[in-house]
Amino acid sequence: MTALRLAAAVALALVSASCVGRGVPEVSSARVSYGGGETAMVYLVAEGGADRLVEVRVDGIIGHFHETVLDEDGRMTMRPHAGPLTVTPSSPLVFEPGGLHIMLTGLDPGLWTPGDRVEVILVWEEAGSRRLLVPVVDPASALGGGDG
Amino acid sequence: MARRIPRHVLAVALLLAGCAAPAPTGRLQGVVVEDPTPKPSFVLTDTAGERYDFAARTDGKLTLLFFGYTSCPDICPVQLSQIAEVLQQMPDVAARTEVVFVGVDWERDTPERIRSYLDRIDPRFVGLTGTPEELRAAQEAAGVPPAFIEDGTVAHASWVIAYAPDGLNRTIYPFGTRQATWRNDLPILAAMGEGGRR
Numbered sequence: 027m028t029a030l031r032l033a034a035a036v037a038l039a040l041v042s043a044s045c046v047g048r049g050v051p052e053v054s055s056a057r058v059s060y061g062g063g064e065t066a067m068v069y070l071v072a073e074g075g076a077d078r079l080v081e082v083r084v085d086g087i088i089g090h091f092h093e094t095v096l097d098e099d100g101r102m103t104m105r106p107h108a109g110p111l112t113v114t115p116s117s118p119l120v121f122e123p124g125g126l127h128i129m130l131t132g133l134d135p136g137l138w139t140p141g142d143r144v145e146v147i148l149v150w151e152e153a154g155s156r157r158l159l160v161p162v163v164d165p166a167s168a169l170g171g172g173d174g
Numbered sequence: 175m176a177r178r179i180p181r182h183v184l185a186v187a188l189l190l191a192g193c194a195a196p197a198p199t200g201r202l203q204g205v206v207v208e209d210p211t212p213k214p215s216f217v218l219t220d221t222a223g224e225r226y227d228f229a230a231r232t233d234g235k236l237t238l239l240f241f242g243y244t245s246c247p248d249i250c251p252v253q254l255s256q257i258a259e260v261l262q263q264m265p266d267v268a269a270r271t272e273v274v275f276v277g278v279d280w281e282r283d284t285p286e287r288i289r290s291y292l293d294r295i296d297p298r299f300v301g302l303t304g305t306p307e308e309l310r311a312a313q314e315a316a317g318v319p320p321a322f323i324e325d326g327t328v329a330h331a332s333w334v335i336a337y338a339p340d341g342l343n344r345t346i347y348p349f350g351t352r353q354a355t356w357r358n359d360l361p362i363l364a365a366m367g368e369g370g371r372r
Contacts (some may be wrong), residue, residue: 102349
């Protein structure tokens with residue numbers, strides 16, 4: 027019985043250690059893709075920690091978590107993302123064109139121009155709010171990697 | 175009706191498009207259509223409210239055809255903006271190229287809205303719209319699965335279809351295509367049918 031309790035305690039500790047509160051994920055490749063209209067997209071990679079992303083705000087605007095998916099006939103469509111947005115040491119959280127993304131709506135046309143830097147606030151379940159200054163890019167450069 | 179692109183071809187193309195930009199090779203880097211199909215015939219309405227005969231108005235030009243919608247935040251602006259940026263870098267090719275965007279969201283894509291949308295990307299781009307029936311017929315003629323609207327969200331084909339000046343669909347460009355691929359392919363495509371096919 028003691029051995030069982032010990033095993034359960036170790037298992038619980040391992041699960042806890044691997045899933046929650048193991049440092050703030052590092053964010054890279056963050057950019058706001060904006061073509062001058064009423065919507066913009068936030069793309070980024072969060073990795074190297076363990077936490078759950080709760081909310082993203084850009085200049086006070088709350089982003090919507092969406093994903094673009096391919097249907098069986100080759101159409102692409104967008105739908106709200108369901109489920110937690112979790113980073114673990116072994117699985118980064120990737121927001122990218124054509125996949126999971128953060129959408130901003132209701133923007134004033136011409137709000138930003140490429141080259142601007144805007145404040146993005148990531149709200150993590152454990153780590154709380156983290157602020158970033160993120161460049162605005164033209165959608166032609168949204169794919170990243172230095173070549174569109 | 176033109177052939178549809180098989181899903182497994184698209185899946186591989188999407189994977190390849192997501193890889194690093196290929197180096198220039200002198201050969202087409204888009205998804206080459208092994209059995210090129212002729213440019214489809216359809217008539218829609220342009221952003222001036224005039225009827226636009228696609229095959230006639232684009233005859234003899236490199237033509238890039240894309241079916242999207244103006245409130246599309248993810249796929250459409252990336253595809254169209256990349257083409258616009260590359261064409262700005264090669265004005266000689268741009269002068270021989272017609273980029274045609276068909277707004278498939280018949281509930282919201284008015285001619286005025288499409289014009290405003292395209293003007294933010296490249297004022298030279300042609301914008302078309304039509305009735306649901308006309309739009310469906312145009313998509314079927316071009317060999318893409320017709321778009322549909324569900325809960326205000328539009329599902330649409332995400333690839334660009336390229337017709338060389340000889341009127342044949344030589345390549346397609348799935349979402350994720352890099353500017354390097356466009357820079358490589360557009361001059362090759364623009365020369366097809368002008369100085370002999372490659």
